Amino acid sequence: MTQDVVRVPGAPASLAALMAGNARFVAGAMQHPRQDPARREALLGGQHPAAAILGCADSRIAPELIFDCGLGDLFVVRLAGNIPDDLARASLEYAVEHLGTPLLVVLGHSQCGAITAAASAADGSGSGEDPCAERTCAERLAEVLRPAVEEARGGDAPGLQGAGLVDCAARCHARRSAAALRSSMACAASGTPRAAVVAAYYDQASGRVELLDP
Ligand SMILES: [Zn+2]
Numbered sequence: 001m002t003q004d005v006v007r008v009p010g011a012p013a014s015l016a017a018l019m020a021g022n023a024r025f026v027a028g029a030m031q032h033p034r035q036d037p038a039r040r041e042a043l044l045g046g047q048h049p050a051a052a053i054l055g056c057a058d059s060r061i062a063p064e065l066i067f068d069c070g071l072g073d074l075f076v077v078r079l080a081g082n083i084p085d086d087l088a089r090a091s092l093e094y095a096v097e098h099l100g101t102p103l104l105v106v107l108g109h110s111q112c113g114a115i116t117a118a119a120s121a122a123d124g125s126g127s128g129e130d131p132c133a134e135r136t137c138a139e140r141l142a143e144v145l146r147p148a149v150e151e152a153r154g155g156d157a158p159g160l161q162g163a164g165l166v167d168c169a170a171r172c173h174a175r176r177s178a179a180a181l182r183s184s185m186a187c188a189a190s191g192t193p194r195a196a197v198v199a200a201y202y203d204q205a206s207g208r209v210e211l212l213d214p
Contacts, residue, residue, distance in 0.1 A: 052095040106198070
């Protein structure tokens with residue numbers, strides 16, 4: 001458990017609950033908790049999600065399912081490549097400032113299409129580039145993800161290619177995104193974190209979520 005998590009009241013319990021839910025998901029022993037009419041009614045009075053998730057838009061990476069959570073448990077921001085852009089940050093800030101969410105999880109995943117596109121663009125095997133053409137949205141996405149791809153290429157296992165490179169880059173990108181969010185979640189006056197920020201990686205084959213070192 002990182003220093004951040006230990007320092008923020010409520011964060012250790014939130015993280016433990018997420019990981020317990022994921023263990024149920026991996027084992028096929030989901031409880032589907034807090035998804036009934038009573039819960040729906042209870043939430044009319046307000047929400048206090050235990051964690052905020054920045055995840056990928058990929059249809060296979062649904063946080064409420066892989067953490068076996070219910071209504072009102074998670075504040076989820078999803079977009080392709082789980083990129084912490086300004087609007088994503090604004091949403092996450094809202095969860096921390098106004099809903100009191102103590103934990104932010106940046107969730108990368110295996111076989112990420114956005115990272116795959118970025119890796120292809122970086123090695124020139126993507127769609128042909130015309131320097132005069134206006135960049136497509138996909139090209140802009142690839143540009144944002146390129147530093148993580150380059151970090152993966154130059155990391156502990158240089159020469160990585162294909163699926164190995166993509167999954168390594170997804171880990172790098174989750175770590176980098178968490179670091180960027182961590183600095184914006186620190187209290188300006190004291191430097192203490194207002195919310196703990198952790199990076200995690202979801203393996204589609206096993207269903208398991210792995211916490212990544214900062
Ligand atoms: Zn993805």
